[in-house]
Amino acid sequence: MTAVTAVTGETEDRRSAGGSGSGSGNASGAQNEPGAGDDAAAGSAAPGRRGRLGEEARPEDEHASSGGGERVQDDGAERSTDPASHTEGRQEDGREAGAPEDGDGDRWDDGLIARRAVGPSDLAGGSLVGGEGHVPIGGPYAAPLRGRLDALRELVGLSRTRLDDKALAEAGRVLDEAAARQQLSARHTVVAIAGSTGSGKSTLFNALAGVPISETGLRRPTTSAPISLSWSEGAAGLLDRLAIPPRLRRRPLAGGSGDEGLQGLVLVDLPDHDSAMTVHREQVDRVLKLVDAVIWVVDPEKYADAALHERYLRPLAGHAEITFVVLNQIDRLPGDAADQVLDDLRRLLDEDGMAVGEHGEPGATVLALSALTGEGVGELRELLGRLVQEKSAAARRVSADIDAAAGRLRSMYVADGRPGLSERARDDFTARLANAVGATAVGEEAERRWRRNAGRACGTPWLRLWRWYERVRMPGGGLPEPKQPAEEELTARQRVEQAVRTVADDAAHGLPAPWAQAVREAAVRGAEGLPEELDDLAAELGTPSGRLPRPAWWPAAVFVQVCMTLLQVFGGLWLVGQIIGVLEPGLLPPVLVMLAGIIGGPLVEWACAAAAKGPARRYGQDAERRMREAAAACGRAKVLDPIAAELLRYREVREQYGAVSFRR
Numbered sequence: 001m002t003a004v005t006a007v008t009g010e011t012e013d014r015r016s017a018g019g020s021g022s023g024s025g026n027a028s029g030a031q032n033e034p035g036a037g038d039d040a041a042a043g044s045a046a047p048g049r050r051g052r053l054g055e056e057a058r059p060e061d062e063h064a065s066s067g068g069g070e071r072v073q074d075d076g077a078e079r080s081t082d083p084a085s086h087t088e089g090r091q092e093d094g095r096e097a098g099a100p101e102d103g104d105g106d107r108w109d110d111g112l113i114a115r116r117a118v119g120p121s122d123l124a125g126g127s128l129v130g131g132e133g134h135v136p137i138g139g140p141y142a143a144p145l146r147g148r149l150d151a152l153r154e155l156v157g158l159s160r161t162r163l164d165d166k167a168l169a170e171a172g173r174v175l176d177e178a179a180a181r182q183q184l185s186a187r188h189t190v191v192a193i194a195g196s197t198g199s200g201k202s203t204l205f206n207a208l209a210g211v212p213i214s215e216t217g218l219r220r221p222t223t224s225a226p227i228s229l230s231w232s233e234g235a236a237g238l239l240d241r242l243a244i245p246p247r248l249r250r251r252p253l254a255g256g257s258g259d260e261g262l263q264g265l266v267l268v269d270l271p272d273h274d275s276a277m278t279v280h281r282e283q284v285d286r287v288l289k290l291v292d293a294v295i296w297v298v299d300p301e302k303y304a305d306a307a308l309h310e311r312y313l314r315p316l317a318g319h320a321e322i323t324f325v326v327l328n329q330i331d332r333l334p335g336d337a338a339d340q341v342l343d344d345l346r347r348l349l350d351e352d353g354m355a356v357g358e359h360g361e362p363g364a365t366v367l368a369l370s371a372l373t374g375e376g377v378g379e380l381r382e383l384l385g386r387l388v389q390e391k392s393a394a395a396r397r398v399s400a401d402i403d404a405a406a407g408r409l410r411s412m413y414v415a416d417g418r419p420g421l422s423e424r425a426r427d428d429f430t431a432r433l434a435n436a437v438g439a440t441a442v443g444e445e446a447e448r449r450w451r452r453n454a455g456r457a458c459g460t461p462w463l464r465l466w467r468w469y470e471r472v473r474m475p476g477g478g479l480p481e482p483k484q485p486a487e488e489e490l491t492a493r494q495r496v497e498q499a500v501r502t503v504a505d506d507a508a509h510g511l512p513a514p515w516a517q518a519v520r521e522a523a524v525r526g527a528e529g530l531p532e533e534l535d536d537l538a539a540e541l542g543t544p545s546g547r548l549p550r551p552a553w554w555p556a557a558v559f560v561q562v563c564m565t566l567l568q569v570f571g572g573l574w575l576v577g578q579i580i581g582v583l584e585p586g587l588l589p590p591v592l593v594m595l596a597g598i599i600g601g602p603l604v605e606w607a608c609a610a611a612a613k614g615p616a617r618r619y620g621q622d623a624e625r626r627m628r629e630a631a632a633a634c635g636r637a638k639v640l641d642p643i644a645a646e647l648l649r650y651r652e653v654r655e656q657y658g659a660v661s662f663r664r
Contacts, residue, residue, distance in 0.1 A: 139186045141178075144663075145395055148402050149178055151659035155413075158653045162518050163412060171405045177290065178398045184237040188230075189388045190266045192287055194312075195297035196305060197272040200328040204297055204371035205229070205269040208381060213250050213269075224280065226287055229267045238266055242287055261385035274307050288312075292393040293322040295380075299329045300337075303345050309352055317353035318407070319400040320364040322393050325349065326380065331370040342368050399663065406661045413657040417510035420647055425506040426640065430632040432499035434624075436492045437534045437631045442541065443624025450619045454554070454612035461565060462601075493531045500527040500639055507643045515650045522642040530638050537630045541623070557608045564604055567597030 140146065156171050195201035206212045209229050228239050229250045239249055270287055271280035288294060294316075298308070316323065327345055330338040346356050346366055357363030365383060369376025387393055434440070504523035508516035571594030577583035578590065 139182075141182060141395055141398065145399055148399070148660055148663075149175065151656045152402060152405070155409075155653055155656040155660055158649065158656065159412075162649075162653075163514050167409070167412060167514075170408055173289075174398070174401045174405045177401070180241060181394055181398065184241065185234050186391060186394065188232070188235045188238055188264050188266050189293065189391065189393045190235075190238050190242070190268065190291045191293045191295060191384065191387075191393075192226075192268045192270055192291040193295045193297060194270045194273055194284060194288065195328075196274045196299075196302050196308060199297045199299045199302065200371050201295075201297040202269055204295075204326065204328060204369075204377070204380075205267065207371045207374060207377045208267060208384070209250075209252065211252075224271060224277075226271070226283060227269045229269075231262045231265045235266045242268065242290055244268070262381070262388060264388045264391070265384060273312065274305070288316075292397050293324070293387060294319070295324040295326055297326050297328050298345065300327070300333055300341050303327060303341065304348055309348060313349065313354055314352040315404075317355075318403045319397065320355045320357070321362050322396050322400065323354065323364040324380070324383070325364055325366045327366075327368040328371055330368045331373050331375065338368050342366065402660060403663070406657065409657065410661075412512050412514055413654055415510045415512060415654075419508070419510040419650070421503075421507045421640065421643060425503055428506075429499055429503040429635060429640065430628065432495060432502065433534065433631040433635045434628040436495035436499065436531075437538050437627060438492070439624050439627035439631065442538070442627045443620040445620075446623035447616045447620025450616040451609070451612055454608060454616065492534075496531045496534065497527070499635075500524070500530070503639065504643065507647060511650065515646070518650075519643055519646045522646045523639050526638040526642040530634065533634050533638075534631055537627070537634065541627050541630060553611065557604060557611075561601060561604045561608075564597045564601040567593055567600065569597070571595075571597060 141149065152171055153175055156168050156175070159168060193201045193205050205227075213227065213229060225248060226242065226244050227248045227250065228235075228242070228244045229252065230239070231252055268287060268291060270284050271277075273281060273284045275281055296308070296313070298305075302308070313325075325345065327338070327342055330341075333341065349356055349364060349366065355361070355363035356366055367376060367379060367383075369380060371377060500523050504520045507523070508519040511519060571590045571592075574583065574590035574593065575587070578585050578587070
């Protein structure tokens with residue numbers, strides 16, 4: 001059986017036992033209850049001798065002896081003395097008896113391990129294990145895992161303004177814990193032993209240690225705080241991260257049986273996960289988030305406990321590669337009952353979604369053993385040694401945590417279909433804005449205006465005079481056109497709002513809820529002031545100022561119409577001259593000239609009107625196109641571009657989420 005010493009990095013004053021006497025030393029190295037006498041020393045010490053950190057030690061009144069040797073507990077650690085080696089474990093003048101001289105007197109020997117005494121200045125560097133300050137000895141993660149961590153960090157950064165902090169809390173915790181674990185020892189693997197009340201996890205802890213370290217018994221709960229056992233130096237930082245106080249840290253002594261294969265293992269015995277005390281359950285939940293691997297100890301009576309499967313195994317199904325499920329107490333099962341229970345346990349794990357590693361496939365390790373008789377403990381010790389030597393449990397844990405965080409975030413990043421702003425949605429939006437701003441009416445008005453201008457230029461003067469007379473004679477015909485009614489302006493504003501809502505819904509269709517909401521909010525923010533800008537565009541482009549363009553044939557048509565008018569005038573004057581006798585009589589020539597002018601004028605006007613339809617239509621279409629383009633440009637700048645920016649950001653985070661979820 002391997003002897004064990006507790007490794008502490010703190011200085012505790014020795015407590016007097018109240019007189020000299022004899023007692024039984026704690027040969028198991030088990031944790032002392034708080035408030036009890038924590039320190040026991042062998043032999044007697046002269047007043048004034050120095051303690052571990054140079055403090056004045058109190059007289060010691062407790063000692064324990066066993067056979068020819070003596071094992072003593074000091075500050076939660078055990079010291080043994082052997083008469084054959086004449087090592088009394090006594091300090092005098094700041095140095096243990098038998099300690100090697102180093103010239104400075106800063107080393108002492110407690111009879112088992114030579115340790116360096118440190119002062120307060122040395123404690124500033126960090127927690128101590130075995131009297132040595134912690135130095136970060138972690139290494140970088142492998143490239144695939146680094147890539148996933150970088151992608152997760154980028155994903156969280158891009159999502160800060162789109163998702164609430166609660167949704168990103170788990171991802172942030174994974175990043176923080178991954179960074180913290182990377183700074184600590186990569187040579188050590190922290191394995192927690194967890195289980196329910198009476199499952200025998202403390203017994204298994206002691207069986208793996210080779211000596212009774214964790215207290216066992218019928219009183220429940222037996223384990224009230226996590227206890228650690230480290231097989232090698234350099235695990236102080238890891239234990240500080242688990243918040244395990246130095247008085248609860250144990251170390252097997254060198255030369256113990258089976259220690260060589262477990263070099264680098266840090267074993268942690270946890271309180272019961274179903275303890276009646278809330279503080280115990282909180283400690284279990286806290287430590288389980290920080291360890292590299294977990295050994296779940298179940299017994300034949302409560303291996304199917306719903307609290308275990310629903311609260312722990314099912315949520316941690318993705319951590320199967322770093323999970324051991326141990327069926328303990330098989331010595332209580334007769335015949336092949338152990339195999340039947342083990343098969344049923346595998347079935348339950350499969351229902352939990354936890355893959356079971358069989359036939360060389362990755363997954364949880366399931367085995368049966370008896371911590372009391374030792375059956376199967378050697379196999380578990382061998383598996384733990386293999387896990388420790390691979391030095392990959394920490395990276396596997398981080399990778400599994402990333403998978404779990406990605407699974408929780410899936411609904412916030414993965415869309416149902418192919419979201420985006422299609423060309424059809426864009427065209428529909430611009431068409432709605434054009435209708436709201438009255439682009440079609442503007443084009444029709446421009447066409448009518450062009451044709452009226454052509455009619456005034458190419459029409460007969462008599463017909464234009466008659467039309468003017470008819471217009472003036474009509475009631476209110478000479479008044480200016482009334483302004484657009486207020487209800488029509490309101491209707492146009494509602495059309496703009498409806499167009500914005502429609503394009504936002506089309507763009508957000510199929511997006512996860514947070515990003516769909518972000519798209520709609522971006523559209524609403526951009527639409528502020530859009531109706532006013534469209535009104536300004538309508539006022540600017542709806543009534544173009546300046547001279548209307550004229551086709552090349554227009555001057556010739558005007559000239560012909562003038563000629564027709566002159567013919568009418570000339571024929572009329574010729575006829576009048578004949579009537580008054582100024583000219584020679586001849587009715588036919590002046591009548592023909594007048595008829596040519598009278599008939600030719602309307603014919604020229606009709607021909608010009610027919611010829612003006614094409615240019616007028618093109619002019620109206622150009623006016624409508626300019627209005628549509630102006631409205632589309634305004635809508636694109638204020639609504640479509642912000643929506644496109646949100647969709648681009650979503651595509652970026654979707655790519656980052658893909659990088660986080662993909663395991664190489």
